[in-house]
Amino acid sequence: MNNLSNFTVSPSFGNSGRPTFRERLPEIQMLELFVALLVFVVIYSLRQEKRKGLPVWPVIGMLPSLIFGVRANLYEWLTDTLNRQNGTFTFQGPWFTSLKCVITSDPRNLEHLLKTKFSNYPKGEYFRNALSDLLGNGIFNADDEMWQQQRKTASIEFHSAKFRNLTTESLLELVHARLLPVFEESVHNNTTIDLQNILLRLTFDNVCMIAFGVDPGCLRPGLPVIAFAQAFEAATEAAIIRFVTPTLVWSTMRYLNLGTEKTLKQSIKGVDAFAEEVIRARKKELSLTDDSANQRSDLLTVFMRMKDERGQPFSDKFLRDICVNFILAGRDTSSVALTWFFWLLDWNPEVEEKILSEIYRIIGEREDGQKSIEGDALIFRPEEVKKMEYLQAALSEALRLYPSVPVDHKEVIEDDVFPDGTILKRGTKVIYSIYTMGRMEGIWGKDCLEFKPERWLRDGRYMSESAYKFTAFNGGPRLCLGRDFAYYQMKYAAASILYKYQVKVEENHVVLPKLALTMYMKHGLKVKLHRRQKSELQKNMKND
Numbered sequence: 001m002n003n004l005s006n007f008t009v010s011p012s013f014g015n016s017g018r019p020t021f022r023e024r025l026p027e028i029q030m031l032e033l034f035v036a037l038l039v040f041v042v043i044y045s046l047r048q049e050k051r052k053g054l055p056v057w058p059v060i061g062m063l064p065s066l067i068f069g070v071r072a073n074l075y076e077w078l079t080d081t082l083n084r085q086n087g088t089f090t091f092q093g094p095w096f097t098s099l100k101c102v103i104t105s106d107p108r109n110l111e112h113l114l115k116t117k118f119s120n121y122p123k124g125e126y127f128r129n130a131l132s133d134l135l136g137n138g139i140f141n142a143d144d145e146m147w148q149q150q151r152k153t154a155s156i157e158f159h160s161a162k163f164r165n166l167t168t169e170s171l172l173e174l175v176h177a178r179l180l181p182v183f184e185e186s187v188h189n190n191t192t193i194d195l196q197n198i199l200l201r202l203t204f205d206n207v208c209m210i211a212f213g214v215d216p217g218c219l220r221p222g223l224p225v226i227a228f229a230q231a232f233e234a235a236t237e238a239a240i241i242r243f244v245t246p247t248l249v250w251s252t253m254r255y256l257n258l259g260t261e262k263t264l265k266q267s268i269k270g271v272d273a274f275a276e277e278v279i280r281a282r283k284k285e286l287s288l289t290d291d292s293a294n295q296r297s298d299l300l301t302v303f304m305r306m307k308d309e310r311g312q313p314f315s316d317k318f319l320r321d322i323c324v325n326f327i328l329a330g331r332d333t334s335s336v337a338l339t340w341f342f343w344l345l346d347w348n349p350e351v352e353e354k355i356l357s358e359i360y361r362i363i364g365e366r367e368d369g370q371k372s373i374e375g376d377a378l379i380f381r382p383e384e385v386k387k388m389e390y391l392q393a394a395l396s397e398a399l400r401l402y403p404s405v406p407v408d409h410k411e412v413i414e415d416d417v418f419p420d421g422t423i424l425k426r427g428t429k430v431i432y433s434i435y436t437m438g439r440m441e442g443i444w445g446k447d448c449l450e451f452k453p454e455r456w457l458r459d460g461r462y463m464s465e466s467a468y469k470f471t472a473f474n475g476g477p478r479l480c481l482g483r484d485f486a487y488y489q490m491k492y493a494a495a496s497i498l499y500k501y502q503v504k505v506e507e508n509h510v511v512l513p514k515l516a517l518t519m520y521m522k523h524g525l526k527v528k529l530h531r532r533q534k535s536e537l538q539k540n541m542k543n544d
């Protein structure tokens with residue numbers, strides 16, 4: 001019988017006191033094994049990279065590439081990878097997470113998922129779960145009948161004359177009584193302002209007037225902190241964290257009321273308190289007189305007049321969801337687009353000149369003699385804003401390069417195949433990169449990275465592009481409901497600002513996109529405003 005002790009490895013250092021080759025054999029074998037494993041992993045990953053566009057590491061999948069991308073510029077990284085993969089690739093996260101999805105920027109796939117096979121690509125469970133505390137059953141977070149009902153009602157409302165009046169009047173008031181005075185103050189004090197912050201305040205007040213019929217008053221001299229706006233912002237920021245946190249982790253944090261989940265809960269309380277107060281006051285107002293219901297055309301009042309399928313009025317919770325969703329949809333999108341637009345103008349002064357010539361020409365066409373060059377007094381009329389086609393082209397060009405919603409996503413209901421041949425299994429998440437689509441040579445030509453409003457014009461008239469190539473406003477049945485209003489709002493604000501001021505970006509100000517659902521500038525946009533000289537205006541008015 002073998003004595004087990006014969007096999008016992010005891011430290012022995014031979015004659016010289018140094019370990020012999022035989023004694024070091026296990027160590028050397030371990031090292032060899034490790035090197036062999038490393039070589040295998042690298043070769044395997046590189047072969048996978050050829051097939052899938054990114055190295056796939058055992059267990060952690062493509063996570064290292066994603067981390068690299070997030071640290072650099074996620075949208076540029078996505079664009080680079082998609083261009084190398086002919087517009088579609090499958091991202092594989094670590095095996096223990098749900099981070100597996102198909103990412104595409106191929107217009108054929110976009111048309112397929114947004115229109116042709118619309119019902120097979122809802123927002124899905126994953127999105128709904130992550131945002132349900134904040135958005136509830138509102139339009140942004142709903143699919144099927146729940147979505148259809150809100151879409152139909154809101155769509156009728158958005159196209160009504162009453163609603164158009166509400167939006168144009170509230171915008172006029174905000175621009176002339178609030179935005180321009182805040183700008184004037186900065187010119188008077190010779191201070192630098194964060195243009196993004198101010199425009200965010202403008203559109204927040206504007207969309208609250210549309211959704212709730214209430215003005216929260218964020219845009220005022222002194223730029224006050226408004227509890228509701230602050231709570232809303234904190235809630236959206238905390239909710240986004242859920243998209244990059246495994247579901248089990250955030251749901252446990254939610255249960256234990258920890259970290260960002262605690263912030264989310266507290267800020268949703270702030271949002272709810274404001275919504276509940278507005279709903280309570282509006283109910284009281286409507287119960288006192290029928291007149292006010294007829295006069296008001298905000299979304300809250302419209303939905304309050306309606307009944308559900310059982311003939312009952314909508315619950316307060318559902319009314320709250322509807323309003324909060326509309327605020328989210330219309331809050332930051334236009335302001336962020338305008339911010340990128342002004343930054344692009346700073347780089348492209350020839351475009352600014354063309355916009356100004358268009359404005360001067362349109363004012364020059366006024367027949368009633370109101371060609372005021374006093375600046376303050378000039379108020380653009382809706383039919384004039386409509387005529388600003390070059391300005392619309394420049395805004396579309398800004399949205400092409402810097403879409404306010406840079407990426408969006410869907411979930412697959414039944415197994416399917418994309419027009420480009422990508423196989424999709426039930427439950428797969430699909431991400432479409434709108435940012436990438438705006439920078440594809442195949443769609444926009446060799447000059448796709450240049451800011452050229454002319455590409456939107458045919459014989460001087462603005463021509464829109466297919467929603468599956470220019471997807472900044474989404475497409476198909478879920479096309480942005482606020483698109484026409486957003487263009488009006490952006491054109492009105494941009495023309496009113498440009499007519500009066502030259503916007504100069506501060507030297508050395510760093511401009512980078514922030515990683516969020518909406519493409520904010522990470523450090524805002526620090527600018528100085530210079531009032532246009534009367535002589536400049538006079539000269540241009542004469543030229544036109």
Ligand code: HEM
Nearest residue numbers: 151329330333334337404405472473474478480481482486
């Ligand atoms: C430049 C400005 C805007 C851009 C780029 C934009 C873009 C978008 C996009 C990409 C979507 C699809 C989001 C998704 O389903 O995940 C969307 C949906 C929507 N947008 Fe806009 N939007 C803008 C302004 C507005 C404004 C001002 C409003 C309202 C006042 C608005 C109301 C909506 C609504 C209600 C939806 C949901 C439509 C549905 O799901 O059926 N948007 N928008």
